Amino acid sequence: MTADYLHKKRVIMLVIDSLMDMPLQEAFKGGKVPALQFFSNNGHYLPNLVSPFPTMSVNVDSTLLTGVYSDKHKLPGLVWYNKDENRIVNYGTHVRELIKLGLKQSMIDVFYNLNHQHLSKQQKTIHEVLKEKGIQSASINALLYRGAFETQLKIPFLLSFVTGLNRKLKSYSPNVFSYGAMHKLNPFKKNSFCWQKYGFNDKFSANELKYLINENKLPPFTLVYFPDLDHKVHKNGRLELKGIEKVDQQLQGILNQFPSWEDSLSNTTWIILGDNGQAWIEPNKKEALIDLRQLLNSYKIAKLKKGVSSEVEIVLCVNERMSFIYTLNPQKAPLEEIAKILQKDPRIDVIALKKGETVAVTSGMHKGKLEFHPNGDLIDEYKQCWSIEGNTEILDITIKEKSIEYGDYPDALARIYSSFYSHEGNYIIISAKPGYEFIGEGSPTHVNGAAHGGLHKQDSLVSLIVCGSDSVPKNLRILDLKEWILTLISP
The missing domain is CATH 3.40.720.10 (Alkaline Phosphatase, subunit A)
Structure with a gap:
């Protein structure tokens, strides 16, 4: 030395x-x-x-x-869909979900694949x-x-x-x-x-x-x-x-x-x-929990125990206050249609969808949409360059001259954009407003407590x-x- x-x-x-x-x-x-x-x-x-x-x-x-x-x-996160293996990967949300997915496979993911494969x-x-x-x-x-x-x-x-x-x-x-x-x-x-x-x-x-x-x-x-x-x-x-x-x-x-x-x-x-x-999460259970199975019940959703079978149209991967929603059948379950359904729920503050090199963000809280991609003429506090069009209120972004200032969602553009390149698949990324969390089949809940996963500060x-x-x-x-x-x- x-x-x-x-x-x-x-x-x-x-x-x-x-x-x-x-x-x-x-x-x-x-x-x-x-x-x-x-x-x-x-x-x-x-x-x-x-x-x-x-x-x-x-x-x-x-x-x-x-x-x-x-x-x-x-x-990508604690829970995600592995397209190559056609299965949901879960590193440990709740034991009931791990059992349904297959306890041995889940333990291999936690104790080996997490560090050495994924x-x-x-x-x-x-x-x-x-x-x-x-x-x-x-x-x-x-x-x-x-x-x-x-x-x-x-x-x-x-x-x-x-x-x-x-x-x-x-x-x-x-x-x-x-x-x-x-x-x-x-x-x-x-x-x-x-x-x-x-x-x-x-x-x-x-x-x-x-x-x-x-x-x-x-x-x-x-x-x-x-x-x-x-x-x-x-x-x-x-x-x-x-x-x-x-x-x-x-x-x-x-x-x-x-x-x-x-x-x-x-x-x-x-x-x-x-x-x-x-x-923080609301004390009222019915209000606090955003059940994605109910919101998207018009689609055939993957069941944990049955696995991702050929008739499945969408896969839900819930990470407490954030979720990946995958379409496996873009004709019957287009992401744009799913996004419009989610926009009707005011508890969902960020709904992001990638098209080509551009990410479009809508919200259950705000009208319109925000579109962005890298390599534009606007610069944020981390010296990252972006092109932005649309309603900046959705991500609480302020633009002064050529400078981007983040509010409730720190480093929002890079954090959302990178998540769309974390793994293969055709998916939406959603985040809940403080006070609320997503649930799917067997998800842990934190009513009157707190949870994480989301984009909010x-x-x-x-x-x-x-x-x-x-x-x-x-x-x-x-x-x-x-x-x-x-x-x-x-x-």
């Missing part, structure tokens, strides 16, 4: 699922999150980091690791880039982790028995790798039984990081995922504070491994961020804290983090 590298600090990135500014500010006021307050007071607090679209963890983490949107990393091999992850530079990295409990070292996941007996998965599954990871009960670093800590989600919980993540600190095994880059806050926000709503306090307790335990909290900053840059936000904006470095990303998008992180680690 070069002398320049040896003078650089280690980087520890803590991804806290659904960490958002508004509840975090309330937690700061209450004085019950001393660890997060310590990081914020001793670094940079940036409240509006933009998440990729759809705002679902698998898509977000793919962008975080590869530094590109889904048009290039090719992971995530594009054309895009190198941050772990793969660092390996090429001769720099070690670690991944703890992250869903997306692909690296260059061959390893084995050890599937727990009960999970193997129920799903039919082999007890051992080949995988490729960073050289320092933890993935719940399936690949542990600390040989002394249990906390990985089925009733503890096989180690996919905050306590396990914290214990694995503490083990690396105490054993002096921290590599130059470590990514640690904390999943628990997400579940509490889903249940209790956007202003959930107890969940933030609980994850802060884990962070306090991590900081306590150092001689002092201040000492933790001496040779380490800490990056703490959320992956996606969450939008409530789903899209998360908190970012950078502590131990004066450097910050050039743009506040998860898309831009990989390039920035590499400057912190490698010469």
Whole structure:
């Protein structure tokens, strides 16, 4: 390694699922999150980091690791239709949906295909880039982790028995790798039984990081995922504070491994961020849930258990507050006709359809349509060039001279456009207004709580804290983090 590298600090990135500014500010006021307050007071607090679209963890983490949107990393969302295999791919919405789709296939998608088949091999992850530079990295409990070292996941007996998965599954990871009960670093800590989600919980993540600190095994880059806050926000709503306090307790335990909290900053840059936000959901079930099966009941919709048979006309892939709707029979189920039906529902704020190189967006909230495509003479804040015609109110876009300003839908044009190139198929993309979420067959619901997936800023904006470095990303998008992180680690 070069002398320049040896003078650089280690980087520890803590991804806290659904960490958002508004509840975090309330937690700061209450004085019950001393660890997060310590990081914020001793670094940079940036409240509006933009998440990729759809705002679902698998898509977000793919962008975080590869530094590109889904048009290039090719992971469309949590649920999508694989045209080549003529089946719905689901990485884990609800167990009832996974059972209907086939539990073994779903588990293969989650534990193997997600990282090694569906995530594009054309895009190198941050772990793969660092390996090429001769720099070690670690991944703890992250869903997306692909690296260059061959390893084995050890599937727990009960999970193997129920799903039919082999007890051992080949995988490729960073050289320092933890993935719940399936690949542990600390040989002394249990906390990985089925009733503890096989180690996919905050306590396990914290214990694995503490083990690396105490054993002096921290590599130059470590990514640690904390999943628990997400579940509490889903249940209790956007202003959930107890969940933030609980994850802060884990962070306090991590900081306590150092001689002092201040000492933790001496040779380490800490990056703490959320992956996606969450939008509030109405307490009235009938109002809150947009049942796409009812809205589109004039078409033959694919049934999960039966699969995508020859008579199917449309396929629904629901990602909470966002959905892909595919036509398999453009004559009997044209996308334009489907879009017109959806426009009648005022709870649907974005209805997007691609024609050639142009995307047309309509809405259940606004009249008219907005059409856009890249390479025009209008420039947004990220130096992206666009051509725009029509009702800009649909995406809350303001145009001043030749500049585009985003409102309720940050980086809306690039995030929608990239999603149309994330996978093959003939489909519409829809997003719900805050207060509402889509359901299909067996979809999880979050009435009187919160959900994500959508394009709106409530789903899209998360908190970012950078502590131990004066450097910050050039743009506040998860898309831009990989390039920035590499400057912190490698010469």
